[in-house]
Amino acid sequence: MSSSSAAPAAKPPIRDALVAAAFRLFLERGYEQTTVDDIVALAGVGRRSFFRYFPSKEDVVFPDHERCLADMTAFLAAGGAEHEPVRRVCDAARLVLRMYAENPAFSVQRYRLTRRVPGLRAYELSVVWRYERALAEYLRARFTGRPDGTLRADVIAAAVVAAHNNALRSWLRSDGKGDPGAAVDHALGYVQQTYGRPAEGPPAPARAGSAAAGAQAGRPDDVVVLVSRRDAPLWRVVQELETALGRG
Amino acid sequence: MSSSSAAPAAKPPIRDALVAAAFRLFLERGYEQTTVDDIVALAGVGRRSFFRYFPSKEDVVFPDHERCLADMTAFLAAGGAEHEPVRRVCDAARLVLRMYAENPAFSVQRYRLTRRVPGLRAYELSVVWRYERALAEYLRARFTGRPDGTLRADVIAAAVVAAHNNALRSWLRSDGKGDPGAAVDHALGYVQQTYGRPAEGPPAPARAGSAAAGAQAGRPDDVVVLVSRRDAPLWRVVQELETALGRG
DNA sequence: GGGATTCGTGACACTCAGTGCAGCGCGAGC
DNA sequence: GCTCGCGCTGCACTGAGTGTCACGAATCCC
Numbered sequence: 001m002s003s004s005s006a007a008p009a010a011k012p013p014i015r016d017a018l019v020a021a022a023f024r025l026f027l028e029r030g031y032e033q034t035t036v037d038d039i040v041a042l043a044g045v046g047r048r049s050f051f052r053y054f055p056s057k058e059d060v061v062f063p064d065h066e067r068c069l070a071d072m073t074a075f076l077a078a079g080g081a082e083h084e085p086v087r088r089v090c091d092a093a094r095l096v097l098r099m100y101a102e103n104p105a106f107s108v109q110r111y112r113l114t115r116r117v118p119g120l121r122a123y124e125l126s127v128v129w130r131y132e133r134a135l136a137e138y139l140r141a142r143f144t145g146r147p148d149g150t151l152r153a154d155v156i157a158a159a160v161v162a163a164h165n166n167a168l169r170s171w172l173r174s175d176g177k178g179d180p181g182a183a184v185d186h187a188l189g190y191v192q193q194t195y196g197r198p199a200e201g202p203p204a205p206a207r208a209g210s211a212a213a214g215a216q217a218g219r220p221d222d223v224v225v226l227v228s229r230r231d232a233p234l235w236r237v238v239q240e241l242e243t244a245l246g247r248g
Numbered sequence: 249m250s251s252s253s254a255a256p257a258a259k260p261p262i263r264d265a266l267v268a269a270a271f272r273l274f275l276e277r278g279y280e281q282t283t284v285d286d287i288v289a290l291a292g293v294g295r296r297s298f299f300r301y302f303p304s305k306e307d308v309v310f311p312d313h314e315r316c317l318a319d320m321t322a323f324l325a326a327g328g329a330e331h332e333p334v335r336r337v338c339d340a341a342r343l344v345l346r347m348y349a350e351n352p353a354f355s356v357q358r359y360r361l362t363r364r365v366p367g368l369r370a371y372e373l374s375v376v377w378r379y380e381r382a383l384a385e386y387l388r389a390r391f392t393g394r395p396d397g398t399l400r401a402d403v404i405a406a407a408v409v410a411a412h413n414n415a416l417r418s419w420l421r422s423d424g425k426g427d428p429g430a431a432v433d434h435a436l437g438y439v440q441q442t443y444g445r446p447a448e449g450p451p452a453p454a455r456a457g458s459a460a461a462g463a464q465a466g467r468p469d470d471v472v473v474l475v476s477r478r479d480a481p482l483w484r485v486v487q488e489l490e491t492a493l494g495r496g
Numbered sequence: 497g498g499g500a501t502t503c504g505t506g507a508c509a510c511t512c513a514g515t516g517c518a519g520c521g522c523g524a525g526c
Numbered sequence: 527g528c529t530c531g532c533g534c535t536g537c538a539c540t541g542a543g544t545g546t547c548a549c550g551a552a553t554c555c556c
Contacts, residue, residue, distance in 0.1 A: 046535040122374040129373050154414045155407045162406030166399050187399055294506040
C-alpha cells in the first residue's frame with residue numbers, strides 16, 4: 001500500500017484540501033487565530049463547502065475518527081461470543097492505535113495542537129468518550145446477568161481506554177519514534193491481566209507452557225503470550241522468546 | 249419571599265439570579281432554544297454581566313464544579329502519605345457525590361439536561377476529565393519509582409471515575425430516590441478491591457507491569473506473563489520484559 | 497465635607513462560528 | 527435541446543463571546 005498515488009476515484013479531493021489547508025494554517029499561526037474564512041480561502045473553495053464536509057471547525061482536526069469509530073463498532077458487532085470479552089475490547093482499542101500509527105507525523109502534530117487548545121481537548125474528549133461507550137456497551141451486553149454487570153463493563157472499558165491512551169500519548173510525546181504497538185500491548189496487557197479471566201469457552205488462541213507461538217495467519221492482532229518464571233535468567237528468557245517467535 | 253432585606257452578606261445575588269433564570273428557561277423551552285439575552289432579560293441584568301460571572305453559556309449549568317474541583321485538589325494535597333493511595337482517591341471521588349447529593353432535585357434536572365444536549369454532555373466530559381486528571385496526578389506522585397507508575401495511576405483514576413459515575417448516574421436516573429452513598433460505596437469498593445492492597449505501611453515489594461508476581465515465596469503465581477505483538481521488534485520486547493521483571 | 501479613584505455594571509459595536517436559502521454551473525437522461 | 531438533479535457558491539441572518547467606554551456608587555485621601 002503505497003499511500004497516495006494512483007487512486008482513480010479519490011472521491012473528495014476538496015475534503016483533503018480543506019484538511020491540508022487547515023493544518024497548514026493551524027501550525028503556522030495557531031488554531032484560534034485561524035478563521036474558517038482563512039481556511040477556505042487557502043483551499044480555494046467556498047465558505048459554505050467547509051461546513052458541508054465538517055459540521056464544525058473542530059471536526060477538521062479529527063478527519064478520520066468517525067470512520068474509525070464505525071470500524072470499532074463493526075468489529076465489536078462482528079465478533080460474536082467466540083473470544084474472551086476483555087481481550088475483545090482490547091483488540092478493538094488497538095484499532096484506534098492503528099489509525100494513529102498510520103500517519104505518525106500527522107498524529108504528532110495533531111497531538112501538539114490538542115494539547116495547547118482547550119477547545120480541541122474538549123472535542124477530543126467527546127470523541128474518546130464515544131469509543132469508551134462503544135466498548136462499554138459491548139461489555140454490558142456480554143455481562144448481562146452477572147452480579148455487577150454494568151459496573152464491571154463501565155470500569156473495564158474506562159481502564160482499557162485509559163491504558164491505551166497512556167501508551168499512545170507517551171508515544172506521541174516522543175514524536176512518534178519507536179513502535180507504539182509494543183507500548184500499547186504492554187499497557188493493555190496490564191488491564192487484561194487485571195480483569196480478564198484466563199480462559200473461557202474456547203480458549204484464546206496462543207497459550208503455551210514456557211513460550212507460545214501461534215505461527216500462521218498474519219492477523220494484525222496476532223499476539224504472543226510468553227510465560228516464564230520470574231527468577232529465570234534473562235538471557236534464557238530471551239533465547240526462548242526468539243525460538244517462540246521463530247526468529248533468531 | 250420579600251427578597252430584599254435580610255441577607256447581610258449574600259455576595260453575589262446576581263449570580264444566583266442568573267442560574268435560576270437560566271434553569272427556568274432551559275427547562276421550559278430547552279437549552280438551545282434559550283439565548284443568553286433571554287436569560288439576562290429574565291434575571292434583570294445586563295448581557296455583559298452574564299459573561300462576567302460565567303465564561304460561557306455552558307458554565308451556568310455547572311455553577312459549583314469549579315469549587316468542587318478545588319476542594320478535591322485541596323483534599324488530595326492535604327492528605328499526605330498516611331493513607332493507602334487507592335483508598336484516598338476513592339474518598340476524593342466521594343466529594344463529588346456529596347456535591348450532587350446536596351441538591352438532589354437540581355442534580356436530577358441537570359442530568360436530564362446534559363443527557364439531551366450534546367454540547368452540555370461534551371462540557372461535562374471536560375469537567376469529569378479534570379477530576380480524573382487530579383486523581384491521576386495524585387496517584388502518579390504516589391507511584392513514582394514503581395515499574396509502571398503512570399500507567400497504573402491513569403488506569404486506576406479512570407476506574408475510580410467510571411465506578412463513581414456508574415453509581416451516580418444510576419441514582420440520578422432514579423430521580424434521586426434512595427441513598428446514593430451506598431451505591432457509590434459499593435462501586436468504589438469494587439475498584440478498591442481490584443487495585444487496592446489491603447493494608448500498607450511500606451510500599452508493596454515487587455509487582456511487575458504486564459506480569460503478576462508477588463515476589464517472595466514459591467507462590468504458584470510467581471511467573472511472568474508477557475503479552476506482545478508478534479511483529480514487534482525484538483529489542484522492544486526485551487526492553488518490556490526487563491521492565492516487567494523490575495530489572496534493567 | 498468635597499474631589500479623585502476604583503470597582504461593578506450596563507450599553508454599544510465588533511468578530512466569528514454556524515445555518516438557511518436562493519442561484520448557478522454541469523453532467524446525465526428522455 | 528431541454529430538463530432534472532446535484533454540488534458548489536454567495537449572501538444574509540442568528541447567536542456566542544469580547545473589547546471598550548460611560549455611568550453610578552462606594553471608598554479614600556486631603
